[in-house]
Amino acid sequence: MTPNTVGHVTITRDRVFDALSLTGAIALLIVSVVGPPENLAYTGVGIAVQVMAVGPLVFRRLAPLAVIWFTAATAIGMSITELVAPGTIIDLAHDHGTLWIPQAVTPFAVCGAMSHYRNQTAVWIPTGVLFILGLRPWELTGARIAQSLILVIVPAVIGMSIAARDRTYKVLMESARADERAKLAAEMHDVVTHRVSLMVLQAGGLEMTARDEETRRAAEELRANGCQALEELREVVAILREQGGESTGKTAQAPVPELSTLVSESTSVGVPVELVEEGAAGQASAVVRRTAHRIVQEALTNVRKHAPGAKVRVHVTYGPSDTRVSVRNSPPIGPGLSLAGSGSGLDNLRERVSMIGGTLDAGPSSEGGFHVSATLTEPVS
Incomplete structure (x- = not known):
């Protein structure tokens, strides 16, 4: 049932x-x-x-x-x-x-x-x-x-x-949800991981055989992004398995990327980002920090796609019981890469945030830009 x-x-x-x-x-x-x-x-x-x-x-x-x-x-x-x-x-x-x-x-x-x-x-x-x-x-x-x-x-x-x-x-409902999450985790691991791994291997091969520096650099970036995608996918699978009662313990052991890296990437492609971090990042668990990283990543990606020329402010407050993330951008000064998005990225974020007991809110801001705000609750030990 x-x-x-x-x-x-x-x-x-x-x-x-x-x-x-x-x-x-x-x-x-x-x-x-x-x-x-x-x-x-x-x-x-x-x-x-x-x-x-x-x-x-x-x-x-x-x-x-x-x-x-x-x-x-x-x-x-x-x-x-x-x-x-x-x-x-x-x-x-x-x-x-x-x-x-x-x-x-x-x-x-x-x-x-x-x-x-x-x-x-x-x-x-x-x-x-x-x-x-x-x-x-x-x-x-x-x-x-x-x-x-x-x-x-x-x-x-x-x-x-x-x-x-x-x-x-x-109890039956919770058990059924846990079973569905466990099945989804297995499907993601068997199908998506396999394809992404192939992409990483092919990018590595291209990096080794490319004759010009620009191609090698592009291949290296593609391989690095693929490896990061694999890490994030493993974390999502671990969360799903924990929800299904099959905790592997890998979530806490996975390396947590720094938000400053995302800021540097966006700045390098012409999107100015101001990063403000309050509190000690070490107070937050690995799952919460990685989720915060994913929220900022998706928000910056949307700014690059839909709000060219906009300025972005990322504000993260770390606390012992929860972490608050806010990403706000000013109005765009030119047309975006696409007139409208599917919204699946934000929907996926909401699902991911809800899995750790948090909340996420996103929408147009009063200044004419866009905002993404989330409260990420620390898991009960």
């Missing part, structure tokens, strides 16, 4: 269950308050309370603990009112066994809180309040025990089962 399939099944089940819960509460409300006048156990005030208590049920997924506490508070209010002024909520002349809790909403509030709130221990407190008020220990009867178990305890157990099911689905 793929992550998309698992996620779709989960969302569909949640929506169906939410609809059934609301429908069930309304149906139980009708059963509780509608009937022959001689059998109606709730007074007008009691019916109003029952209807009012159902409303917050629409927030059972967004604020489950608040909904169940509201239900418990309503039950407390009903019980105090009946003890102080008997007959205000319940028409005891017709029914002496009616529960002094919001019957329609209680099972769904309890189930929703147990299934959607992380701390189930906290949910048991209002659940216990509802159970005790439903029992009315000072007037305990067998029928009341059965009703309280059905309306409070059984929904709590069902909610706990749903929460366990959701945790299982989450």
Whole structure:
């Protein structure tokens, strides 16, 4: 089962269950308050309370603990009112066994809180309040025990089962994503590495056999770029394997290129770049530093392609918990090499940054240029 399939099944089940819960509460409300006048156990005030208590049920997924506490508070209010002024909520002349809790909403509030709130221990407190008020220990009867178990305890157990099911689905989704990343890593290693290695070997052969200096220099640059591409590819494969539970440890051992090299390369082709680095680069892990290098590299490549003549400022701040990267360029002074790009480079960067738990933002700046900003979070050791 793929992550998309698992996620779709989960969302569909949640929506169906939410609809059934609301429908069930309304149906139980009708059963509780509608009937022959001689059998109606709730007074007008009691019916109003029952209807009012159902409303917050629409927030059972967004604020489950608040909904169940509201239900418990309503039950407390009903019980105090009946003890102080008997007959205000319940028409005891017709029914002496009616529960002094919001019957329609209680099972769904309890189930929703147990299934959607992380701390189930906290949910048991209002659940216990509802159970005790439903029992009315000072007037305990067998029928009341059965009703309280059905309306409070059984929904709590069902909610706990749903929460366990959701945790299982989450584990399945993470496992499926890890498997996909591991397969992608293997495919990249087998196909892309093979082709790039051939390119590096051919460039090396051309460098050895070329007769003129310009051709040898071009071949050497091509070979060096190919070797760098292989290093970056190995790091991406290592990250993917780590996500798939197949850590090789190569990421931390791979050499991390300096940002000053990228600045020098851009300056040599006519793109002036100002580099500002704050903090000690050694604070950042190898994965974070290499990702920062890749962000700056892609940003400078885009400037050369789409913003000729623009000035660029690269600002990197290293910290113990995260590294912030900002690349901003001024407006171009001439037409670019292409009118528009596919945007795949930035999309790939976002995916790469997200794999280490970071965020990336890119878009036009207020000065008329373009900016790429990222926050790279240090991996948890």
